[in-house]
Amino acid sequence: MRARVFVTLKPSVFDPQGRTIADALHSMGYGGVDDVRQGKYFELDLATTEAAQAKKLAAEVADKLLANPVIESYRIEVE
């Protein structure tokens, strides 16, 4: 199975990179883009064929390594 892990900064955490990207978009004329939050995306190829197991494993590695719980949260999709 494949698990997709989306890691983003928590809403309470300021994202200087996202702000810089938003500023660039504004200077390009995209005034309609209110804000940008930058994150990370991981694809995990997993040996298991069971969705529940895949999700559990992805959550475990996200907790341990892919995300830093002090500043980040994550969302998982499996297929």
Place this chain on the structure above:
Amino acid sequence: MKFGIVVFPGSNCDHDAYHATKHVLGQDAEFIWHKDTDLKSADALILPGGFSYGDYLRTGAIARFSPIMRAVQSFAASGGPVLGVCNGFQILLEAGLIPGAMLRNRSVKFLCQQVHVRVEQIDTPFTCAGRKGQVLQMPIAHGEGNYFAEPDVIARLEANRQVIFRYTNAEGVITNEDNPNGSAAAIAGLCNETRNVVGLMPHPERACEASLGSADGLIVLESVVQSLRSGALIGQA
């Protein structure tokens, strides 16, 4: 006494730390490769600055799983003095030895400049040779030094007096302009609850000789020599 300097792939201040402890301070010093599991009888450990594992994923995120880190954790747990400088600080944060995390500098720029920090607490093995309120000049060189922790964590750090260095101007006054990276509460250095593990973003090992622009960093390194010589670690008192 003997300093153990942990070398990760991508460390680049390891030789500066070696030079400062061995040649300037005149103490014994030895490199410890990150794949080792033995601390070579070191009395104090330095996790030096650099770009361990190329800063992949997050700064310090991969290095914290290096084999040597298990020994570093138990050395720290037994009260041994551990200093993390810059990337070493980031590794301590990722390892959970010190609370919080580093964000990208608020300017989104890599900053390489001299800064001033104020000594806030002197009851740690890395500040005991200083004076409370003393202003030290040291260089910073980092892209991710913007310290973050949730407000309740910051409040706990303040209550426990774990903030041991803050960015200030040359007069020791905290101003927004003199906080180079946007760190919460102008935090430049922290210790753990038992005060024997210290993380510091500026580089004391690069400020140990007047010819380098400042010798103020010696106070940080001399402190640990002093605290070990006095027999009992200050942090264990």
